[in-house]
Amino acid sequence: MQNATLSRAEIEDQALADPLHYAMASRDADVLDLVRDALAAGRAKLAYHPIITADAKPHVAFYEGLVRLLDEAGRVIPASHFMPLIEETQLGRQIDCVTLDLALHKLRQNPSLRLSVNLSARSIGDGEWRRILDRGLMDRANLGDRLIFEISETSAMVLHENVIRFMAEMQPKGVAFALDGFGAGFTAFRHLKDFFFDLVKVDKSFVKGIDQDPDNQVLAEALITVAHQFEMFAIADGVESEAEAAFLKNIGIDCLQGYLYGVPRFEL
DSSP states (O other): GGGGGOOHHHHHHHHTTHHHHHHHHHHHHHHHHHHHHHHTTOOOOEEEEEEOOEEEEOOOOEEEEEEEEEOSSSOOOOHHHHHHHTSSSHHHHHHHHHHHHHHHHHHOTTTTOEEEOOOGGGGOOOOOOOOHHHHTTSTTOGGGGEEEEEEHHHHHTTTTHHHHHHHHHHGGGEEEEEEEEEEEEEOOGGGGSSSOSEEEEOOOOHHTTTTTHHHHHHHHHHHHHHHHHHHOOOEEOOOSSSHHHHHHHHTTTTEESGGOOOOBBBBO
16 A cells, blocks of 8 residues: 555656566556546446335435546546555545545435435544535534444544544534444444444355355354444345345345345446
């Protein structure tokens, strides 16, 4: 990650000492240049992925809004290529600002829509991000009642005091919170009572092949039980087959998300 912050000249100076290191750093720098250009040119959109209820008559509970950055040709820059590099940087804060702004705009456009967006705990203290949020929450359409912030376990625990204060502030405004990657990060169960999460997303690693994997079956059921004990809805992330969905419904999952229900789309 450190190499991504080097100047182009510094990266090129490394070529003589370590060609492989140079090639990787140069690739990262190229990707970051694409990200900067996309943000500067306003080439960002949300793709919408449905979260489906697990009851007898399934319906869309809400959508997750996933930010997509586009290059000059209109092609999506894969998030996996740049998110690990920028999550703790100012570029990460800029992406959170753009994501929130796009989400609030979509909520204003569609009064029946409920939408979740990813949030890094570090953005909570970012002035521009907070100004965007405060303006949105002042809207007469009560956007907070339809907004969900998804925070990863790792992010929540790194700045847990900030996250807890922010949650307490947002609760009266209707904003809900989802714990992303539940079970795969650093949140000890004893800390759950300190937060104000309304939902948890059981990590994909426990969902994959659950109908055939006894270990995942035990772990996923335990995570669902913990979520319900703390009065949180449990969502299974990464559902790809009917067999996985059927097993998850049988052990008490509340909602499901994954490619079984379609890929993220730009239009609802």
